[in-house]
Every structure is written in structure tokens, then in C-alpha cells.
Amino acid sequence: MKVQVIAEQCQGHNRCALSAPELFEIDDLGYASAKGDGVVPPGLEAKARLAAANCPEQAVVVEE
Amino acid sequence: MSTVEQVTDVATDYDIFDPGYVVEPYPVWAALRQRCPVAHTDRWGGSWLPTRYDDVVAFARDVEHFSSESVTVTPAIEGVPGIPADIKAPPITSDPPEHHWARRLILPVFAPQAVARYEPYTRELCASLAAEIAARGAGDGAAQYAQYIPVRVISKMLGVDESMADDFTGWIRGALEFGLTDPKAQEAAFLSIFNFLTAEIATRQAAIAAGTAGDDIISYLLQQTVDGEPVLVDHVLGTCVLILVAGIDTTWSSIGSAIWHLATHPEDRRRLVADPSLVPVAVEELLRAYSPVTMARLATSDVEFAGCPISKGDRILMSFPAANRDPEQFEDPDTVIIDREVNRHVAFGVGIHRCAGSNLARMELRIAVEEWLKAIPECALAEDDETTWAGGQVRGPRHLPIVITGGAAK
Numbered sequence: 001m002k003v004q005v006i007a008e009q010c011q012g013h014n015r016c017a018l019s020a021p022e023l024f025e026i027d028d029l030g031y032a033s034a035k036g037d038g039v040v041p042p043g044l045e046a047k048a049r050l051a052a053a054n055c056p057e058q059a060v061v062v063e064e
Numbered sequence: 065m066s067t068v069e070q071v072t073d074v075a076t077d078y079d080i081f082d083p084g085y086v087v088e089p090y091p092v093w094a095a096l097r098q099r100c101p102v103a104h105t106d107r108w109g110g111s112w113l114p115t116r117y118d119d120v121v122a123f124a125r126d127v128e129h130f131s132s133e134s135v136t137v138t139p140a141i142e143g144v145p146g147i148p149a150d151i152k153a154p155p156i157t158s159d160p161p162e163h164h165w166a167r168r169l170i171l172p173v174f175a176p177q178a179v180a181r182y183e184p185y186t187r188e189l190c191a192s193l194a195a196e197i198a199a200r201g202a203g204d205g206a207a208q209y210a211q212y213i214p215v216r217v218i219s220k221m222l223g224v225d226e227s228m229a230d231d232f233t234g235w236i237r238g239a240l241e242f243g244l245t246d247p248k249a250q251e252a253a254f255l256s257i258f259n260f261l262t263a264e265i266a267t268r269q270a271a272i273a274a275g276t277a278g279d280d281i282i283s284y285l286l287q288q289t290v291d292g293e294p295v296l297v298d299h300v301l302g303t304c305v306l307i308l309v310a311g312i313d314t315t316w317s318s319i320g321s322a323i324w325h326l327a328t329h330p331e332d333r334r335r336l337v338a339d340p341s342l343v344p345v346a347v348e349e350l351l352r353a354y355s356p357v358t359m360a361r362l363a364t365s366d367v368e369f370a371g372c373p374i375s376k377g378d379r380i381l382m383s384f385p386a387a388n389r390d391p392e393q394f395e396d397p398d399t400v401i402i403d404r405e406v407n408r409h410v411a412f413g414v415g416i417h418r419c420a421g422s423n424l425a426r427m428e429l430r431i432a433v434e435e436w437l438k439a440i441p442e443c444a445l446a447e448d449d450e451t452t453w454a455g456g457q458v459r460g461p462r463h464l465p466i467v468i469t470g471g472a473a474k
């Protein structure tokens with residue numbers, strides 16, 4: 001599984017990093033990106049889906 | 065334009081200042097979503113009111129047809145004597161392309177890492193306020209707790225003396241809570257804020273020139289450039305007015321509603337006391353269920369929306385609070401599920417104007433709840449005294465009498 005943030009859609013709500021701090025990082029302006037290559041370590045799949053479900057901009061994409 | 069005239073049909077004649085609606089808006093939204101999801105009224109200068117999640121989000125995202133030129137829920141006063149007419153409140157009153165750089169300017173001071181700096185101060189403040197109430201055995205969760213917190217945190221960020229906090233509180237209430245139905249009160253409030261910040265800016269400019277600039281937001285903004293040019297002082301002034309007006313009663317309303325919930329829902333309260341690690345998720349649910357802020361837009365042209373003929377210049381009230389109770393988006397929306405995980409709420413708006421202060425507000429709310437629960441694990445509403453609510457642009461309790469109850473209470 002992989003997560004990705006669509007940069008043009010992200011408005012910096014920070015819900016992804018709050019839902020799954022292991023998977024997302026926030027830059028100095030408050031915008032998010034996937035940590036590393038975005039590959040979701042085993043066991044964190046549910047958190048990845050939660051991050052996508054909670055992003056008000058629907059900017060988090062989960063590739064199953 | 066009178067609040068005493070009875071509302072007979074909310075679909076064509078809703079009144080956002082109706083005392084019953086302010087206290088209990090939920091049944092009105094539920095009825096409107098079914099019957100007339102974009103309602104209209106002629107009251108208070110006239111407006112449209114979407115109540116479905118998807119519609120509110122669509123209005124917020126369509127910045128081409130719906131401008132932020134005026135974002136108050138009633139028409140703003142037409143200029144205040146003594147304040148230059150070109151002073152706006154960027155970025156909240158900006159449309160693209162100005163919005164982009166006006167927002168970019170303030171984002172660094174409100175990023176999660178930046179606001180974390182103020183966490184120890186916020187915690188100390190909340191702990192000492194809660195300890196005072198605990199020691200007295202009773203207190204006002206709104207006027208003696210919630211209302212004290214954001215104003216002091218913002219004062220600290222702006223580098224303004226804490227003794228100004230009570231003046232700020234009065235001005236902010238004059239600007240939005242009383243001001244939207246009382247133009248005189250609003251004029252006086254804005255003039256006080258303007259004069260105060262003008263003097264603060266002059267002091268900071270002198271310090272910057274002398275090489276002794278502080279690390280507060282005002283000094284920071286004065287030293288920024290856009291496309292190589294220094295930011296205009298009037299722009300800095302407008303942004304500081306916005307930070308004051310947008311950052312204080314919004315957050316205290318939200319903290320107040322959270323305390324009201326804790327006082328009236330013992331099971332939720334005890335669950336959070338037993339497991340404080342649930343607080344961050346609970347905070348999102350409280351933000352959803354008791355969203356304080358409604359924002360407006362003005363239509364830039366005649367446009368049809370969901371079958372409604374919206375005319376150029378019409379005001380649209382984006383009820384984020386109503387969106388957050390839409391059953392199409394949230395299961396069992398009128399129940400607070402304190403550990404609700406899936407929660408795409410829009411309490412902080414959505415799209416390009418997403419609340420720039422959301423990381424700060426969330427931090428304050430989390431700490432205010434944590435420290436309250438530590439000092440006051442058992443409490444209830446005072447029996448012979450009544451909670452009062454303010455509504456309109458910002459909804460939350462203004463008077464919230466609470467008594468501390470015995471730990472063993474069932």
C-alpha cells in the first residue's frame with residue numbers, strides 16, 4: 001500500500017498527520033506530504049485509510 | 065428587520081439571531097436539508113443558507129462565483145470615521161490572486177511546529193485558571209475559563225502586554241457578537257482595535273529601525289517582502305486586525321462548548337479522564353458537533369445554484385456548523401461520539417480560505433480540555449443558573465455556570 005498527497009489540493013488542514021503521524025509530514029507552511037516514498041509499513045493500513053477519510057480536501061490518495 | 069417578528073417558515077424567512085435558533089439550531093437545519101437545502105431570508109440584509117455538507121463545500125470552493133469581499137453574516141458597516149477605507153482584513157477578505165500571497169505571508173507563524181512554541185504557556189494558563197475554579201468549587205466555564213485563554217495566547221504571539229487582554233475581549237465582542245446587530249458598537253470596537261494596532265506598529269517599526277526587533281507576529285510581518293517589495297503597513301495592520309478578530313472569540317466559543325459538553329455528558333467526561341490519549345480525537349468531534357463559525361460570501365454574478373436563482377451581490381451564509389451535522393456525511397450526526405475516528409468535518413472551512421489559525425486553535429482546545437479534566441474531573445451545570453449562548457457569526461456559550469461535584473457521583 002502507498003499514500004500520496006496531491007499538493008495542489010492540500011490546504012494544510014493537518015488532519016492526515018494527526019490521523020497517521022507515522023505516514024505524513026508537515027512543512028514550514030503547514031502543507032503535508034507523504035514521508036519517504038509513501039510506502040505504508042505493514043500494520044498501518046487502517047491509519048492510511050483514516051488519513052484519507054479525514055482530509056477535508058480529499059487530497060490524500062491511498063493506492064491499495 | 066426585526067427579531068421580535070415571529071418566523072413562520074424557516075425556508076423563506078429564517079432568522080440567524082432568533083434566540084431559539086441560537087440555542088438550538090439543529091432541528092432547523094434538519095428540516096431545511098429535507099425541504100429546502102438552500103434557504104433564503106430577507107432578514108438582516110437578506111441571505112441564502114445552504115445546510116447540506118456538499119453544498120456548503122461547493123460554495124466555499126467556488127471562489128470565482130462567490131467572493132470573500134464581505135464575509136460577515138450581516139452587511140458590514142460602510143466605513144468607520146477615522147479608519148482609512150482601503151484597510152481590509154487580508155487574507156480573509158481577499159480573493160485570488162491577492163489571497164495567495166496574503167495567506168502565504170501568515171502561514172509560517174501558524175504552522176503546527178510554530179504554534180507548539182506556545183504550548184507550555186497555554187498549559188500553564190489553563191492549569192491555573194482551572195485550579196482557581198476547582199478551589200472555589202464553582203465557576204463560569206465560559207466567562208472565567210474559555211474566554212480567558214485565546215486572548216492571552218494571541219497577546220503573547222503579537223507581543224502585546226497581557227494587561228490588554230480584557231480590553232481586547234471587549235473589542236472583539238463589540239466587533240462581532242454585538243456589532244453585527246448594533247452598528248454603533250461595531251464602529252467603536254473597530255476604531256479601538258485600529259488605534260491600538262496603529263500605535264503598536266509604530267513602536268515595532270522604531271524597534272526594527274534600531275535593530276532591536278522582537279520575534280512577535282507584528283514585527284515579523286513588518287519585515288516581510290512580497291516580490292521584493294516590503295509589505296505595505298496598511299496590509300500588516302489589516303492582517304493584525306484579522307488575527308485579533310478571528311483568533312479570539314472563535315476559539316473561546318469552541319472551548320466553551322467543549323466545557324458545556326463535558327459538564328452535561330458525564331460518561332464522555334469520565335472516559336476522557338480515564339484515558340486522556342482520546343482527547344485529540346474527542347477535540348475533532350467537539351469541533352464537528354459544536355462548530356462555532358459561519359462565514360459569508362457575495363455572489364459575483366447572477367448564478368443558479370441547486371435550483372436557486374442567486375443574484376449578483378447576494379450574500380451566502382456558509383454554515384459549516386450545519387454541514388457538520390449532515391446525515392449524508394456523518395453517521396448519527398446529532399450524537400457526539402467522543403471517539404469518532406472517521407470525521408471529515410469542516411469546522412475550519414474548506415478550500416483556499418481554510419482557517420489559517422486551525423493548528424493554534426486545535427492546540428488551545430486540546431490543552432484547555434486536558435487541563436480542565438485534570439483539575440475538575442467531576443462537574444455539572446449549576447442548577448439554579450442558566451447557560452446563555454451567543455450566535456450569528458460565532459456560536460458558543462457566554463455564561464456557563466458550573467459546580468464541582470463529588471468524585472463518587474453517579
Ligand code: HEM
Pocket residue numbers: 124132135155156157167218306307308310311312314315318355356357358359360384411412413414416417418419420421422424425426
Ligand atoms: C476553533 C477556533 C476557530 C474556528 C472554528 C475558525 C474557523 C475559521 C473558518 C471557518 C475560516 C474560513 C473563512 C472563510 O472561508 O471565509 C477561518 C479563517 C481564518 N481564521 Fe479561523 N477559526 C478559529 C480560530 C482561529 C485562530 C486561533 C486564528 C488565528 C489566530 C484564526 C485565524 C484565521 C485566519 C487568518 C483566517 C483566514 C484564512 C484565509 O482567508 O486564507 N482562526 N477560520
Ligand code: SF4
Pocket residue numbers: 005009010011012013014015016017030031032054055056057058059060
Ligand atoms: S489533511 Fe489533507 S489538506 Fe490537510 S494537510 Fe493533510 S493532505 Fe493537506
